[in-house]
């Protein structure tokens with residue numbers, strides 16, 4: 001009998017060790033990790049420099065409080081702001097917490113503009129987290145089922161449909177648009193190249209904040225540090241988590257301009273948020289991404305993956321679409337393929353299934369030989385359907 005609540009349905013496997021792109025089970029078997037704990041361990045397991053930084057910080061200082069200055073927190077905030085052209089950062093412990101901060105800032109932006117019922121546009125099929133506000137923002141009834149009454153004043157509009165946003169321009173209660181640049185949890189949905197630029201323009205025209213949830217797409221996952229950099233725009237608010245800590249729990253909400261000034265003393269906080277351990281780790285993550293030219297690897301491997309999947313799967317009728325942006329990959333099939341999760345595990349490969357899509361989020365450090373194993377295994381699974 002398990003003493004854990006039954007909100008997860010884990011596969012029958014336990015991992016006890018990780019190294020680079022591989023995980024080792026308690027039976028001693030090695031698995032190629034093409035999921036990275038859902039987009040988290042981008043730099044691989046037990047990265048020597050990250051392990052060293054964690055070890056050294058653990059020996060020095062784990063936690064104080066946000067009631068005192070924290071050196072590594074200030075250094076990390078500065079680095080993130082320079083990378084993203086933002087002005088200020090709030091640290092929490094997860095993606096949901098980063099998005100909670102963003103939602104609170106959007107409401108304050110409304111209040112500052114005398115809007116009594118500040119309302120946020122979010123997208124259908126989106127995913128923003130599991131707290132009450134973030135699941136209310138999420139455009140997926142399955143995530144919301146059973147949790148009504150939801151947090152109000154979110155309006156869901158069709159993703160990648162600019163007209164759906166324009167329709168709300170006369171609604172004086174709108175204060176922000178909150179989007180993922182690429183929808184991850186709903187199966188790597190990549191919008192038209194110009195979509196974010198158009199949303200950005202509408203936001204600027206209407207004094208709406210553009211909130212980009214880069215919890216999954218950020219920190220190199222798409223081949224740029226942040227996915228919105230493909231559009232050469234800067235959002236008003238940017239949220240990060242997952243890859244930022246490579247496995248230590250950290251979330252960040254960054255803001256620019258007036259939005260960066262709306263949280264004032266006492267309006268928001270987090271006991272653990274931005275403690276010395278996680279910030280030192282995240283600083284190391286950013287350092288490694290730069291020093292090891294990780295983005296160049298992501299782009300090289302991404303092209304290799306797109307080319308090979310397209311070539312190898314072109315005559316398979318079950319394949320409806322192959323979507324690749326950096327190392328966010330989905331292969332959409334014409335049928336439910338949930339059972340492939342176990343079949344992949346039997347072949348020592350960790351993947352994710354999202355409805356009818358096989359989803360892969362391999363490590364940003366994956367090399368060509370490891371990538372070829374992933375490609376071959378996935379193709380075998382699809383061919384055997």
Ligand SMILES: Cc1ncc(COP(=O)(O)O)c(C=O)c1O
Nearest residue numbers: 094095096127128129184215216
């Ligand atoms: C885009 C996006 N936002 C928010 C979240 C929630 O992050 P967390 O699970 O760290 O709260 C996720 C998690 O998958 C995500 O993909």
